[in-house]
Amino acid sequence: EVQLLESGGGLVQPGGSLRLSCAASGFTFSNYALSWVRQTPGKGLEWVSAISGSGGSTHYADSVKGRFTISRDNSKNTLYLQMNSLRVEDTAVYYCAKITGASSGWHDYWGQGTLVTVSS
Amino acid sequence: EIVLTQSPATLSLSPGERATLSCRASQSISIYLAWYQQKPGQAPRLLIYDASNRATGIPARFSGSGSGTDFTLTISSLEPEDFALYYCHHRSNWPFTFGQGTRLEIK
Numbered sequence: 001e002v003q004l005l006e007s008g009g010g011l012v013q014p015g016g017s018l019r020l021s022c023a024a025s026g027f028t029f030s031n032y033a034l035s036w037v038r039q040t041p042g043k044g045l046e047w048v049s050a051i052s053g054s055g056g057s058t059h060y061a062d063s064v065k066g067r068f069t070i071s072r073d074n075s076k077n078t079l080y081l082q083m084n085s086l087r088v089e090d091t092a093v094y095y096c097a098k099i100t101g102a103s104s105g106w107h108d109y110w111g112q113g114t115l116v117t118v119s120s
Numbered sequence: 121e122i123v124l125t126q127s128p129a130t131l132s133l134s135p136g137e138r139a140t141l142s143c144r145a146s147q148s149i150s151i152y153l154a155w156y157q158q159k160p161g162q163a164p165r166l167l168i169y170d171a172s173n174r175a176t177g178i179p180a181r182f183s184g185s186g187s188g189t190d191f192t193l194t195i196s197s198l199e200p201e202d203f204a205l206y207y208c209h210h211r212s213n214w215p216f217t218f219g220q221g222t223r224l225e226i227k
Contacts, residue, residue: 047218106169
């Protein structure tokens with residue numbers, strides 16, 4: 001059974017940093033790309049970033065480019081999102097999602113999300 | 121970036137009725153479109169991928185169609201558990217984007 005468990009969310013001040021983690025199980029981790037997708041409370045979904053199965057290719061939404069860094073440790077079956085220079089508008093539930101292919105595809109499994117609140 | 125525009129924003133129907141949700145892309149995305157369902161407090165669930173293929177375990181009452189810039193999700197006969205939020209999503213190129221969602225509510 002595929003499982004994705006996010007952690008690392010919390011309250012942080014504007015300009016601060018936070019690192020999210022996503023522990024995965026139930027599939028061959030290095031064979032699949034992964035994404036971070038966020039959802040502002042009461043609003044819609046926003047794709048944030050994706051990384052290929054090998055970790056050699058990364059992609060970002062314009063809204064986070066230069067501030068967020070996605071990475072993965074295939075030996076630990078864990079995905080990360082380092083978030084720097086956080087803004088109030090980054091407040092959201094952050095989901096990690098498995099992608100159906102090694103470099104691209106659809107989001108077929110999702111974690112339950114971790115809440116990030118950016119506020120002074 | 122490709123913008124996906126969903127309509128209507130809210131759709132009010134009764135169980136047993138047919139639901140038709142639309143998604144329009146700002147430029148051609150071939151068939152690289154998916155539909156997701158989200159219920160309160162839950163993560164999104166993949167319903168349809170590549171415009172018209174049902175994901176594993178999705179009932180046959182859900183169907184998708186379209187290509188290029190215009191896409192449709194149809195629910196042939198609404199069940200009580202179908203009332204939820206629905207999002208379209210493209211993977212034609214980077215960055216991926218989602219539509220703003222359609223809320224399907226009980227009339």
